[in-house]
Amino acid sequence: MRITQSMLSTNMLRNLSNSYNKMATLQEQINTGKKITRPSQDPVVAIKGIGYRTDLGKVEQYQRNLGEVNNWLDSSDDALDKVGLALKRVQELVTDAANDTKTPEDRDKIKNEITQIKAQIRDLANTKVGDKYIFSGTKTLSPLYDSNGSILGETGVDGAVNIEVYDGVEIKVNTNGKTMFEDIDKMMENIESSLDSSKVPVATGADIGKYLEDINKNQDSVLGARADIGARQNRVEMMEDRLGAQEIIVTKQLSANEDIDYEKAITEMITQESIHRAALSVGARIIQPSLVDFLR
Numbered sequence: 001m002r003i004t005q006s007m008l009s010t011n012m013l014r015n016l017s018n019s020y021n022k023m024a025t026l027q028e029q030i031n032t033g034k035k036i037t038r039p040s041q042d043p044v045v046a047i048k049g050i051g052y053r054t055d056l057g058k059v060e061q062y063q064r065n066l067g068e069v070n071n072w073l074d075s076s077d078d079a080l081d082k083v084g085l086a087l088k089r090v091q092e093l094v095t096d097a098a099n100d101t102k103t104p105e106d107r108d109k110i111k112n113e114i115t116q117i118k119a120q121i122r123d124l125a126n127t128k129v130g131d132k133y134i135f136s137g138t139k140t141l142s143p144l145y146d147s148n149g150s151i152l153g154e155t156g157v158d159g160a161v162n163i164e165v166y167d168g169v170e171i172k173v174n175t176n177g178k179t180m181f182e183d184i185d186k187m188m189e190n191i192e193s194s195l196d197s198s199k200v201p202v203a204t205g206a207d208i209g210k211y212l213e214d215i216n217k218n219q220d221s222v223l224g225a226r227a228d229i230g231a232r233q234n235r236v237e238m239m240e241d242r243l244g245a246q247e248i249i250v251t252k253q254l255s256a257n258e259d260i261d262y263e264k265a266i267t268e269m270i271t272q273e274s275i276h277r278a279a280l281s282v283g284a285r286i287i288q289p290s291l292v293d294f295l296r
Contacts, residue, residue, distance in 0.1 A: 012283040019276040026269040029260045036258070045257055052254040058167075059247045065163050066243065069236050071129050072161075072173035077229045079127040079134070080175070084222050086117050086124075087184070090191070091215045097195060098209030104197035111195035118188040122149065125181040135177030137161070144177060151182055165239050171232060180221050187214045 028037060039046035096102070097110045125135050125144040132140035136152055138159035144152050157178050162170040191211050194203040 008286050012279070012286065015279055016276070016283065019272065019279055023269065023272050023276060026265055026272060029265050030262070030269065033260060033262075034258050035260050048257045049254065052250055052257060055250045056247070056254065059243055059250060062165050063240075063243050063247075065165050066236060066240055069163050069165060069171055069173050070233075072134055072163075073229050073233050073236065075127060075129050076134055076175045077226055077233075079124045080222050080226050080229070083121055083124050083184070084219060084226070086121050087215055087219050087222065090114065090117055090188070091212065091219075094191060094208060094211050094215065098205045098212070100205040102205075104202070107195045108197055111192055111197075114188060114192055114195065118185065118192070121181070121184055121188070125177055134174055135181065137174065137176060137178070140174075144181060149185075151178065151185070165236070166243070169239070171236065171239070173232075175225050175229060177225075180218075180225060183221065184218045187211065187218060190214075 029035060036042045036045055093110050093113060097107055102110075122145045127134055133143050134140075135144045136142055136157055138156040138161060139152060139154055140161065142152055142154065144157075146152075158176045160172045160176075161174040163173050164170050191208070193199070194208050194211070
């Protein structure tokens with residue numbers, strides 16, 4: 001085959017164009033730090049990247065869910081801690097009142113404080129996280145006690161509120177408080193009634209002292225609920241560790257899939273520049289001088 005000047009020129013231009021494209025690709029990689037900027041450049045890398053980002057998004061969502069779980073559990077534990085302190089004060093007051101030397105006026109004062117503590121415990125039973133009542137079961141938009149002191153009786157008040165913290169893993173975040181608070185409330189009303197000096201016959205010290213056993217039972221009930229919350233908090237900490245490790249693993253896989261090796265890319269860029277300069281030099285030699293060059 002006869003090699004013409006036109007063929008040499010065409011080949012040289014094609015090779016120079018390819019060289020420019022390679023340098024443009026390397027320059028883009030170095031500028032962005034990514035192997036590809038368009039899916040068409042490497043569909044396999046693009047598809048894997050979508051999968052890794054989906055996994056990373058799920059991990060981040062589960063971490064946000066764990067924040068909500070912690071919010072519920074911490075708020076429940078704090079509220080029950082306050083209930084425990086209130087019952088301790090009730091225990092002190094009842095012990096004091098169960099003394100036959102107390103005058104009716106003394107017991108009226110104790111009764112007034114018991115009334116206030118009962119109201120405080122009802123307020124604690126209506127504790128909210130955001131706009132949700134945490135002791136109302138699945139009826140999170142309704143308070144456990146209404147303004148008249150009536151307890152919520154709808155279906156679902158004993159239901160579980162679960163939050164997903166991993167694929168197929170849910171943690172119960174609420175504490176069913178209806179029975180516990182109902183028992184405490186009933187006991188408080190009985191104590192109030194016994195301390196009422198206007199009632200005939202007036203309660204004796206022994207009549208009032210018998211409530212100490214009920215107070216102990218309710219304190220145990222509150223402690224049991226707090227122990228259950230503590231166990232769930234421990235599990236949440238383990239899930240946080242697991243999600244943290246998963247986040248590192250997925251981020252590492254994503255980086256290995258998409259991020260460039262800067263040392264390698266810069267070396268390739270320098271090599272490509274050398275090849276391009278050599279191509280230009282050779283091209284200048286194989287193209288015949290023009291008529292103008294002869295006339296100069």
